[in-house]
Amino acid sequence: MLMSLTDVYALLQILLGVALVCLMLMSGNLLFLAIARHVAPTRVYPTRSLSEAALPAVLVQLPLYNEGDLAQRLLEATAQLDWPRDRLYIQILDDSTDGSLIHSQQAVAWAKAQGLQVELLHRTKRHAYKAGALAEGLKRLPQVPYVAMFDADFMPPRDFLRRTVALLEADHALAFVQGRWVHANRRQNLLTRVQAMLLDGHFRVEQETRARLGLPLAFNGTCGMWRCSAIDSAGGWQGDTLSEDLDLSMRVHLAGWRAAFLHDLGVPGELPTSAQAWRTQQARWTKGFAQCTLKLSPTIWRSAWPGWHKLAVSLQMGQSLFFPLGLVCLLLSLPLLAAEIALHPALMILGVLATVLGFAGTIGFLITGQRWRTDPAEPHEPHPLVLIALSLMFTSGLVLSNARAVLEALIGRQSEFVRTPKGLMQGTHAKARYPWKGVPELVLAVALIGFILLEQAWSGLFMSIMISGLASVGTMQLLEARLNAAKPPR
DSSP states (O other): OOOOHHHHHHHHHHHHHHHHHHHHHHHHHHHHHHHHHHHSOOOOOOOOOOOGGGOOOEEEEEEESSOTTHHHHHHHHHHTOOSOGGGEEEEEEEOOOSSTHHHHHHHHHHHHHTTOEEEEEOOSSOTTHHHHHHHHHHHHOTTOSEEEEOOTTBOOOTTHHHHHHHHHHHOTTEEEEEEEEEETTTTSSHHHHHHHHHHHHIIIIIIHHHHHHTOOOOOOSSSEEEEHHHHHHTTOOOOSSSOHHHHHHHHHHHTTOEEEEEEEEEEEEOOOOSHHHHHHHHHHHHHHHHHHHHHHHHHHHHSSSOHHHHHHHHHHHGGGGHHHHHHHHHHHHHHHHHTTOOOOHHHHHHHHHHHHHHHHHHHHHHHHHHHTOOSOOOTTOOOHHHHHHHHHHHHHTTHHHHHHHHHHHHTTOOOOOOOOOOGGGTTHHHHHHOTTTTHHHHHHHHHHHHHHHHTOGGGHHHHHHHHHHHHHHHHHHHHHHHHHHHSOOO
């Protein structure tokens, strides 16, 4: 029997209410982390000083894929690490397919001439992508107790190994130690400033607060030191998700290990400078988080963890749902607004609460992250409130691509691990394969503007951030594609 229009509208309101409650939970989580960051006591980790003769062997893995000449810079920074040369092993794990391998070969030749123990591992088949490369490298040196990882766009500080090994040697229940990302190109443009603000919130609020509260910590994929026995005990690196770092870190916690976050151990790295590169990175992270949620949630909720640990980790991994839920709220609201349906009072209250909590949680999260910034603000730096507004706007512009990423994870659609383009390589991906990137965002922005003008003008107040975000991210991508198409091939 077909549903009447009245029943359909009632169902839409119920679904909208469920989506709003879920968004409130995620926004409330951000607000909780921001508040707890102010009141939770600082976590002090024990350290153990070792004599030079007692320092253990350490492996440093440098996973690369089509990174151009970044291999030389990364290896030069790695060569400066303060560790006995006879106990320092370096692996360049280069799966490149675009000719970048020659740069890795030249860098390895240079490093060997400096007396470093360096090995180049090149796979012709990218089985399990980055996770597969890391796992293959570990098989080469099974006797090494500790392994550090650095992506191509990071430059480890000289004391990184000594500081992280000191923690692992002092506490044998620690699986890994995570360092904090420092943004070397923070001031390059408005997009990098926004990314830096968002990542400051992640490291100075999310990671720091979870560490202070004793909650399970996520590995960020780079700038970390691992105990090899912890990796083995949790089943090793697995490539069935696009967030192999989150996957492994949650599995080691489930296996009984703990982790440490050193907020004062900063590792300089570069942020994506183009909208297309950032969009690619965010879609991969979002899909990977959704895949980990599907993979690990049953095990987490069956585990012996305290209930609030289970909830905290579920909200952490489930944050990828923010984008599809936001899109669902938008799509459910439009027919109700167009039909001028009187909303249920409870739904109106939920809508107001979700909006207030969403702004309070996000703004509190970002402001708290900026409070503990370590780099000084420059004289003419945009006001933090301006950057917060841009952060809200730009992230809203990712709603289509990130919602699609979550949908692909939910239906089990596998996709290639698409690296985040760096430096001069940032425009090549969009130029070669997707010259019309940005058009879907612009189309949705125009459609929403048309709805506001033709149906409900007052709704523009609530849709303004999403429209401006879609328009800005779409325009940036389209302009980047056009500019790159006009460039002669290198």
